[in-house]
Amino acid sequence: MTVRLYPFQLVEPETLAAALDAVAGRDGDARLVAGGTALVPMIRLGLVKPDRLISLHRLPELAAIRRDGGILELGAMARLADIHTAPLVREGWPLLAEAARRVATPAIRVSGTIGGNLCYAEAASDPGPALLCLEAEVRIARSVGGRTVPATDFFRGFYETALQPGEIVTAIRVPATPGGARSGYVKFTSRSAEDRPLVGVAALVVPDSSGRWLDARIGLGGVAPTPIRARRAEATLRGESPTDAALRATAEAAAREAEPLSDLMGSADYRREMIRVWVRRLLTMLRDGTRSS
Amino acid sequence: MKLELTLNGHPCTADVPAHWTVLDLLRDGLHLMGTKYGCGEGVCGTCTVLADGRPMRACLVLAAHVRGRALTTIEGLERNGRLDPLQTAFAERGAAQCGFCTPGMLLAAKALLGENPTPTADAVREALAGNLCRCTGYTKIVEAVLAAASGRR
Secondary structure: OOOOOOOOEEEOOOOHHHHHHHHHOOOOOEEEEOOOOOHHHHHHOOOOOOOEEEEOOOOHHHHOEEEEOOEEEEEOOOEHHHHHHOHHHHHHOHHHHHHHHOOOOHHHHHHOEHHHHHHHOOOOOOHHHHHHHOOOEEEEEOOOOEEEEEHHHHEEEOOEEOOOOOOEEEEEEEOOOOOOOEEEEEEEOOOOOOOOOOEEEEEEEEEOOOOOEEEEEEEEEOOOOOOEEOHHHHHOOOOEOOOHHHHHHHHHHHHHHOOOOOEOOEOHHHHHHHHHHHHHHHHHHHHHOOOOO | OEEEEEEOOEEEEEEOOOOOEHHHHHHHHOOOOOOOOOOOOOOOOOOEEEEOOEEEEOOOOEHHHHOOOEEEOHHHOOEOOEOOHHHHHHHHOOOOOOOOOHHHHHHHHHHHHHHOOOOOHHHHHHHOOOOOOOOOOOHHHHHHHHHHHHOOO
């Protein structure tokens, strides 16, 4: 049986200033909507009952994917499908392209936006761990001035971000991928391939000519209240040779520093075990060149 | 809320409540019942339609967000009384049983062939990953899409 959405008013501002005015209004419960792939099911399930939705779809400038010097700037309304197919992203930021391509299914990626993905603050985000590895920043507009927040600080808790009332995420800025880097994203799902990850692992390593890893970054999704960087695990590798034993120790460190929950997809213990497996597997593939992007 | 859009190649106007989705617009506003309501959460894929040639979950997208865009529903897949080659291939290869997932399958496949006219079997499976069939399984569906792509009958 068709379940209709709980009724709301829809505001469709045509300028960012008008959108900021609309979110500044404190009457009732207003929500911003981008693609709607997360918010619409939440409304249908009755998890939220906003009386006003403020749509950003009439702000095409927020959908741009462009280069600003060495930095990739993704408008908050850039669609996940456009991010993973854009030659600019595929060539310069392959880790992000790969993670965006793993979000759900083709139709969801055509509607879903990068800004919406981050603002939903799903712990099992696919782009989240990749953006943490790439040390991305989130641009936030408000009626007076604006601010930039590192992605690591943007994720605050379970479905919670640093976004304050009256603010709108306008862009994600991603610094250049380090020269010579190898990177990849793998996800393990316990139900179906297109599901959100039980464990998602993004990694970026920079080998030197002797095979030591000058830099190693590991992002994890689905294993803590927010996407996280596994910094203690990374520290075990930096400047080291990635031997099989070293990678096993790194994977063990990552499993220890995660704070997984148990839910319908899998228990906390199972998630820790899958971190061990998938961190080791991805790092081994990056070392051996059997997968790199 | 007034909307103007292109529906199956023809200009279309509608006046629907602001909280309606594209699926509400199609089924209840325009009485096109070919697009099905399945899960309402974007998981099952049976409400898939095309917007400017790309796949869209009609149950997830607000009707306001397709203003000015070109929608294709299952009713618009046949042209001048001739079935789309995908429809013919599905029929001839038994790629439908109860039929509830079929409109979404056909439109997801149509979007794929628009983007990649000669897909591999893996590419077909990936394109249809968000479309669930609970009757036949997927073998004949994948075969039908490949057959339509290659012009085989």
